[in-house]
Amino acid sequence: MPTLATAITTPDPAALEEWLDATPDRGERERQLRDLAAPDRARLVAGMQPELADRLLAVIEPRTAATLLTSASPAAAAGLLAALDSDIAADILREFPATTAASLIGALPPARALVLNGLLSWPPDSAAAHMVPEALVISQGQDVESALTQLRLQTAAAPVDSLAAAYVYVVDDDRRLLGVVSLQQLVLAAPGTQVAELTETDIITVDANTDDEVAARTLTDNRLAALPVIDKEDRLLGVITADVAADIVEDENTEDAERQGGSEPLEVPYLQASPVRLWRKRVVWLLVLFIAEAYTGTVLRYFEDELDAVVSLAFFIPLLVGTGGNTGTQITTTLVRAASTGEVRLRDLGKVLPKELSAAMMISATMAAVGLLRAWTLGVGWPVMVTVSISLAAIVLWSAFVASILPLILTKTKIDPAVVSAPMIATIVDGTGLLIYFMIAKSIIPELSH
Amino acid sequence: MPTLATAITTPDPAALEEWLDATPDRGERERQLRDLAAPDRARLVAGMQPELADRLLAVIEPRTAATLLTSASPAAAAGLLAALDSDIAADILREFPATTAASLIGALPPARALVLNGLLSWPPDSAAAHMVPEALVISQGQDVESALTQLRLQTAAAPVDSLAAAYVYVVDDDRRLLGVVSLQQLVLAAPGTQVAELTETDIITVDANTDDEVAARTLTDNRLAALPVIDKEDRLLGVITADVAADIVEDENTEDAERQGGSEPLEVPYLQASPVRLWRKRVVWLLVLFIAEAYTGTVLRYFEDELDAVVSLAFFIPLLVGTGGNTGTQITTTLVRAASTGEVRLRDLGKVLPKELSAAMMISATMAAVGLLRAWTLGVGWPVMVTVSISLAAIVLWSAFVASILPLILTKTKIDPAVVSAPMIATIVDGTGLLIYFMIAKSIIPELSH
CATH class of the missing domain: 1.10.357.20 (SLC41 divalent cation transporters, integral membrane domain)
Known part of the structure; x- marks a missing residue:
């Protein structure tokens, strides 16, 4: 099995892709990334293609991804961030100090910078902070062929997140959410079918300010691939995808486990927590319990x-x-x-x-x-x-x-x-x-x- | 907000759909279903359309779904089971005694019975036991138009699970897995594009006998919508979808929490556990700890x-x-x-x-x-x-x-x-x-x- 350290030294850029495919365990990837010496880390980032960034940075801890990007020049880091889904990029940007995040966003294309600044402006524990703003949307009153043409135009620049793409949202001219149709049904419908015949108008949605844990549970409770996030005027702001919901639920489970053990949540991955942080998060409850005891x-x-x-x-x-x-x-x-x-x-x-x-x-x-x-x-x-x-x-x-x-x-x-x-x-x-x-x-x- | 009890007494069958949309919280649905008197439960099942069954039975506890189906005649129960995704139907069938499950399966169309018997024959904690056998598959060496035609034929009878449909798998004549392409890319590609140009041949897969928790973590660790399950000859048996992976991870988290509390896992939802079961799962560790203490x-x-x-x-x-x-x-x-x-x-x-x-x-x-x-x-x-x-x-x-x-x-x-x-x-x-x-x-x- 190839290790990251050997894949980096291989001249073939495909070696890193192969390493990623051969290392489906997130813990193992984290371990190998953490054990990388600083020069190797710089070399990894310097040689990283946008496609690899899109795959690799999405499946490691945001903190680890931020550390990796720190080894690159701001321009190179921005280039790699541009390759990521917006929700993932925002998660990574939250790990940087505000000024560094702002300068990284400044180096991105204006349209993209706008999207990311929008995501970062939501409270971190709101549903909207974790959404992909780029959902597949079509207008009402057309047949499936013209709907697909509309989607092709929309995604010509870049495909949207593959989970977000499970559903196509029907919106009006003000982007108000009218209904949803699965991409599968749209694609596999008989030619000439009207979109309206396939559209489901009873939709489970969450408000932008909904607590992210409630939104994540709503998605999993209903076995959805993606959950639309709307504003007060019912306008579609984006979707929360099942992978992000799983992250949110897992983080909540970790916090609950830590609280159940009589500690404050660490808020960072365990191996990245310093002894002083461990002491700080634990000593509060120990003292309270000591006094009670x-x-x-x-x-x-x-x-x-x-x-x-x-x-x-x-x-x-x-x-x-x-x-x-x-x-x-x-x-x-x-x-x-x-x-x-x-x-x-x-x-x-x-x-x-x-x-x-x-x-x-x-x-x-x-x-x-x-x-x-x-x-x-x-x-x-x-x-x-x-x-x-x-x-x-x-x-x-x-x-x-x-x-x-x-x-x-x-x-x-x-x-x-x-x-x-x-x-x-x-x-x-x-x-x-x-x-x-x-x-x-x-x-x-x-x-x-x- | 409509309650289930009032929705049942409404003559309009859409009332139940509305109740489901207005009750996105799984715990609340369970609560209302549990509180239903036996005659109401029978009335709910008797009046249930397959579309509602597909939505409702998929988003409640398999045990609760099994209890509901018990109120129906075997033929009616089989009719409702036929409307469900195979993985969900198998989960519910596992809650019945083997003979009841066998007779329910016997009342299904032969093709469907074959699929469900296949799922039930795998060990319950294997990856294969939790897969949807109906994945979207196409053969190699064609362009996107003919691929879509092939998919239309395949799904004419019934659409596949919407998460499973995120990916289309390229297989050879023996159903050996050759590659994967996202449905989105296939649909939105320029006309005339060859499927081979879009196909990713490095695929993360799991073996049929992989532990289900490992398979579920592999899916979430890699932000997938679905994970292919293959046999020893690399043949595609089906896919595990992200919703089922989330269920498996949540069940594992519940078991871990119970063990951490010094108890054996209850193995059933808490509110469905009898006091005798609570005693049995708890007293073992209490005695061990008593002796140690x-x-x-x-x-x-x-x-x-x-x-x-x-x-x-x-x-x-x-x-x-x-x-x-x-x-x-x-x-x-x-x-x-x-x-x-x-x-x-x-x-x-x-x-x-x-x-x-x-x-x-x-x-x-x-x-x-x-x-x-x-x-x-x-x-x-x-x-x-x-x-x-x-x-x-x-x-x-x-x-x-x-x-x-x-x-x-x-x-x-x-x-x-x-x-x-x-x-x-x-x-x-x-x-x-x-x-x-x-x-x-x-x-x-x-x-x-x-």
């Missing part, structure tokens, strides 16, 4: 006399709080995921809570049984054994209750339910779990019931 | 005399093990996610470990400082304060080390790195963290150093 110390000091009298109670502290945290974590991760895909909302609480509490009853009984067994093997005597067993049952139920409700409540707020992380649920359950444990201990163990 | 009791009993002598040491147990677990969870979730998207592999350990340990040093110093402060507020005296502070620093480093290595090692095995869950890392760190704590305590606190 600190009250376990207060609880334990409050029960100091009980601990002193029956020191074996301490043996089970990690086991009890650990099991409570595990039970809660199982529930929140499942619910956060279901909330993230749109499967559950707050109004499903009436279905979620009975289901979770039923499952928790069974788990509670199981854990009470094994807890009794474990306490017996430590030889702590009946009163502590019973205390541990009942406490486990109670903590599991309490944890399930908290973990079922919290993420669902957050679906109604601006806060991402994913912040109800494994560490957070464990922290909430730790202190309350200890309270439950010692209260049960005081009512069961003779030495403590004074 | 139980050794914290052994550690604590071993240090019973120390605890008895300095009971204030117990105050910090949940805080110390909690912070260790939180640090480890942050790292594993980030790494498991990066491994799942293919960004990191075991061979990146040389980059991951120094990065994580550098970040951990900073976190370690931060936590040691706040730990000292917290111990001071509890008034436990200098020796315990210093013990807590140094232990926090040591536990954070130890946890970071374990959490960095474990998920990466698993990328080299058959085990999904996602099993290194928040609860698992917390459990590993709990017992070892306590050992670290008491060893530091014994060497620092005068009463214990005998």
Whole structure:
């Protein structure tokens, strides 16, 4: 299998195309690009044909593409950017400082510069920021032959994105969206067919300012190749394509995973995150959780006399709080995921809570049984054994209750339910779990019931 | 906004189409379908036109679609299945018991039954199980006009999936894949252009037996609308489309999230999982973790005399093990996610470990400082304060080390790195963290150093 390093040194420019075809794994491409020495990187960019740029820069991280372009002269970089689909070019340009991006755009043909400046002017998390403005559009009231002629004229300069081209949009003179017809139907219709006969007028669209994640989910929820983005006057601004929607959903999944791990999202690919960034994104939640967890110390000091009298109670502290945290974590991760895909909302609480509490009853009984067994093997005597067993049952139920409700409540707020992380649920359950444990201990163990 | 319940009672069949267009959110559609009473469900299916079936059944959970079809007569159900893309129909058929699926397929036209039986014969997690067998194919050595004529004949019966139709595949007489041309280029080329001039012969393909997740990632990694699936003789069997790839990636993400929460994957949509299923998928890991966590009791009993002598040491147990677990969870979730998207592999350990340990040093110093402060507020005296502070620093480093290595090692095995869950890392760190704590305590606190 050819490596990038050898492909660069081969005089044949096709060697790079071959490398790309033989390396369909994005992670592997990133790895080989990252490992390139600076002179090799400069050589790669210097010898890059626009066709290769169109293929390569579209299928690597925008940050990596920006780093590559930095090795080229501004004119050469602009030349390569010109070869890309507009949405991809805009993604890469967002990785540059504003002044560098502006000078790169300045070196592009005016029509193209206008399109890219337009894309960059939208808020980065809006649907419009991620669209391809160049959709296939035709006017109404014609037959398929003349429609195809109109499309040929429109795409003579450059073909549009292949996913965007799955659909042809019918618009009026003000570019207001009237309907959609699939390119396939247009092409394969019997000659003489009127476009109107093939046009679907009920169209799923998103407004330009729609949140990009909502737009991406709308596209995938409806198995579309492309989703039209319109302005307030129903004018077609562009389309979001399925590949970009997949990127947006994947980025959202990565952010959710990071939040669920009790960290702020890194916002850059992991291998490109510096240790200082890792520290900064992680330490905030660690401190919040530390402060929240600190009250376990207060609880334990409050029960100091009980601990002193029956020191074996301490043996089970990690086991009890650990099991409570595990039970809660199982529930929140499942619910956060279901909330993230749109499967559950707050109004499903009436279905979620009975289901979770039923499952928790069974788990509670199981854990009470094994807890009794474990306490017996430590030889702590009946009163502590019973205390541990009942406490486990109670903590599991309490944890399930908290973990079922919290993420669902957050679906109604601006806060991402994913912040109800494994560490957070464990922290909430730790202190309350200890309270439950010692209260049960005081009512069961003779030495403590004074 | 129309609801499904009102749309069903409207005599106009277009009401259901309107409901579908007005409800682009998949979760909301599922909710309304689920809330339908059995007679309404039967009425919905009885009145369903094939065009509506094609749209509706493709954009709901296969399980929900199967439930709907169960309300219809076998003949009616088969009629609706016939309207669907083959990959969608196969997904729904997999939800039925084998005998029911076989009888439904038996009621289909023979050509169609052959295609569906073919799809169902592949292992469910293979690329071939998820393909659309009906791709657009043309033979080599012709110009674009005759190619389009060939396509018109091929699709006269039914248009192919609109994502699959983004590309036209050039095959030889044995259906061996020779190249690909985008439908757009074929249509918009100047009349008289030879197909060969437009054909790209370097094609990314997957073998029929490729794991479906690998195939889906290959498609998204390369921003494709469809990915050809070939057999060992390079014959084109069908294509995986971007919408199905998105489903596969989303299912994988859900499974990973569930594993990361310390549970077995539910394998069904959350709201369709019974409490017994929840219990079954969760209790296994809870028991494993309980047994692993139980050794914290052994550690604590071993240090019973120390605890008895300095009971204030117990105050910090949940805080110390909690912070260790939180640090480890942050790292594993980030790494498991990066491994799942293919960004990191075991061979990146040389980059991951120094990065994580550098970040951990900073976190370690931060936590040691706040730990000292917290111990001071509890008034436990200098020796315990210093013990807590140094232990926090040591536990954070130890946890970071374990959490960095474990998920990466698993990328080299058959085990999904996602099993290194928040609860698992917390459990590993709990017992070892306590050992670290008491060893530091014994060497620092005068009463214990005998």
